[in-house]
Amino acid sequence: MNFFVNKGMGHGNSGVEHAQFYRAERFREKKIPFKLVFTDLLPKLHLHMQEWHLAENEVIGMYDYFLADNPDDYLENGLREISEFQEEMLWDLTNTQRRQVRQTTGSYTETILRDKRYSEKKKIYIVDDSRVFLENGIHRLSWHYRDYGSRGKLATNIHLDNFRGQSYFFETFEELVSFFFAELQGSYDHNIFIIDRGNENEEILVRLKDGGVPLKIVDVVHAAHLVEFQNGHPLFNNFYQYMFDHFNSMDAVITATKLQRDAMKKDLAQLEAPEQLKKIRAIPVGGAEINEPARHWDGTEARFVTASRLHPEKHISQIIKAVDQLRKAGMNATLAIFGSGGDEKALKELIEKLDLGKYVTLKGLSQDVVHDLQSYDVFVSASYSEGFGLTYIEAISDSLPIATYSNLFGAQELVHEGRNGALADFSRQDSDEEANVKNLAAAMKRTIENYDELSQGAHQVAQQYQPHIIADQWAELMEELS
Template sequence: MNIFINKGMGHGNSGVEHAQFYRAARFRQKNIPFKLVFTDLLPELHQHMQEWHLAEDEVIGMYDYLLSDDPDQYLKTGLTEKFSFQEDSLWDLTNTQRRQVRQTTGKYQEIIIRDKRYSDDKKIYIVDDSRIFLENGDHKISWHFREVPSRGKVPTNIHLNNFRGSDYLFETFEELVTFFLGELENSFDKNIYFIDRGNENEEALVRAKKQGADFKIVDIVHAAHLVEFQNGHPLFNNFYQYMFDHFDTMDAVITATKLQRDAMKDDLKNQVEVTNLNKIHAIPVGGADINEPAHHWDGKEARFVTASRLHPEKHISQIVKAIDALRKEGLNATLAIYGSGADEKPLNDLITELNLGDYVTVKGLSQNVVKDLQAYDAFVSASYSEGFGLTYIEAISDALPIATYANLYGAQELVQDGVNGKLAEFSRQDSDEDQNVVNLTAAMRAIFDDYDQLSQGAHEVAHVYQSDRIADQWQKLVEELS
């Protein structure tokens, strides 16, 4: 079985989850069996699966499995009953929430007990989760929390009752995950684990393999792997340090771009055995399912669009400021922003402050980005870092020229300056933000100086990233590892 390991998914997801969904589609295309596995507690998991068109027999939720009446059947079919998410709360006389009961979308109930304590440091009362109980009849999981200075609150003393007729006690969440992954290993044959997220998942699998378990590990790199070099030694992204420390245990490492593959090989050439460098492959995490014909711009309204999580690291406020600059120059530029996240209110406040309410619109989350982008002329991104950039591919599919900062690795691989878009130089220093906006504004303006040619370029680039080709790459990798 091909098992995609992650922690969670939801109504709005990051590029990691969308990369998994895209990979799942390619595996379906080639009739390659797979399961998406999530280890977080996800009370609304099955509702979100429906939103993102994941079938019940394609997903394994750790808590669904451990609380199942028939674990073996659950692994084959998923849930066979539908449950609606509901919750109710109990409040004390001080208007403090003490108990919350949730009917999850799985076949179990979640009970949260909260305590209230006075913080001498903060001089306020703090209400926080104290105990968690998950129950499906006589199948139960419960734990309380302990404080770890470097990690905050973590589950401890995890009781698992009546799983396959036995009771278990795990001191840490990591022990529970190790047990769960061991169950998967015993339930499926010829397993290949594709690790997308979760250090505890990766560590458990590496330990098991070093102890003699017979399976393959494929580590998926979703972001920049290198922070910097110090005294000739590479300092890697914390999310990938464990992978590099145990590189000999990995059977394959997948980057989304050839640029990152080549950079990783160069960064590791003095760190690992030369033969291990051949484990690194480049397979795009997204591709073009359609290939729209090139567009013609009529010279009237320049309709820009962007789509991403609405978080500070996406720097969408800089796009709003660039739209303001373009309008002041006389270009009838508008912007549609698709996505959700913590930056939604600050963005709306900025739009109001700049009097752009008639020209910049926050559209909310898109469930079909390729379709929604078709209503616009050009795509724009202000991200400083993209391991790939799924929305670049979605824009290319629609033959939209792209204006973006020249980030590693996505923009520099997917956007060819003067061919299918314009790249803007940028600095990561906060003090240089104004100059960044000037550069991005220039790239956005240049799109419409040579629009038709750039749209034709996007149409041609889309041929390289057709989903059929990417499905072939995944099939080849699975066959080589099997």
């Protein structure tokens, strides 16, 4: 079995989850078996699976598995019946929430007990989770939380009762996850674990493999892998440090772009043997699902659009400020923003402050980005770093020119100045934001000034990222590893 290993998914997802969904579609096309594996506690998992069109027999949730009446049937078929999510709260006389009971969308209920204590340091009362009980009839999983200082609050003293007729005790969450992966390994043959997220997942699987368990590991790199060089030595992104420290244990390492593949090989040239570097492969995490004809701009309204999580690291505020500059310079520019996230309130306040309410709109989360982008002229991104940039590909599918910061690695691989878009120089220093916005506005202006030519270029680039090409690349890798 081929497992896509992650921690969780939800209503709004990052590029990591969307990369998994895209890979799943390619595996379906090639009839390659797969299961998405989630290790987080996800009370609404099955609702979100339906939202993102994942079948029950394509997903394994760790908690669903441990609490299943028939674990083997769950692994094969998923849940036979989905529950409606419900929850109720119990409050004490001081208006403190003491107990939360949820009927999850799975077969189990979740009960959370909360403690109230006074913090001398903060001079306030703190209410926090204390105990958790997950129950499905005679099947039960429970733990309590302990504060480990710098490590934060962690689950400990974990009891798993009546799993396959046995009861188990785990001191740590990592021990529970290790038991879970060992169960998966024992339930299937010829297993390849494709790790997308979760340092603890990665460490556990490497320990199992190094301990003699016959499994294979593919690590997928979804972001910039290198921070900087110091005294000639590479400092890697913390999320990938463990992978590089145990590079020999990896059977393949996947980057989304050829640029990152080549950069990674160069960065590791002094640390790894040439033979080891061959395991680094480039396979796009998204493709052009459609290939719309080139477009013509009618010369009236310049309709810009962006789509991403509404988080500070996406710098949506800089796109809004760039639109403000373009309008003040006489361009009839508008902006539609698709996405959801914690930055939404701040973006609304900025739009109001700049008096752009008629021209900049928040559209909410898109369930079909390719379709939604078709109503606009130019896609814009202000991200400083993209491992790939799925929304770039979605815009290219619609033959939209792209204006973006010249980030590594997505923008520099997918957007070519004068061919299918415009690249803006940028600095990561907060003090340089004004210069960044000016550069981005200039790039946006160039896409409009050269619109028809750039749209034709986007149409041509899309042909390089057709789904069947990417499906063939995955099929080839799976064949080599099997």
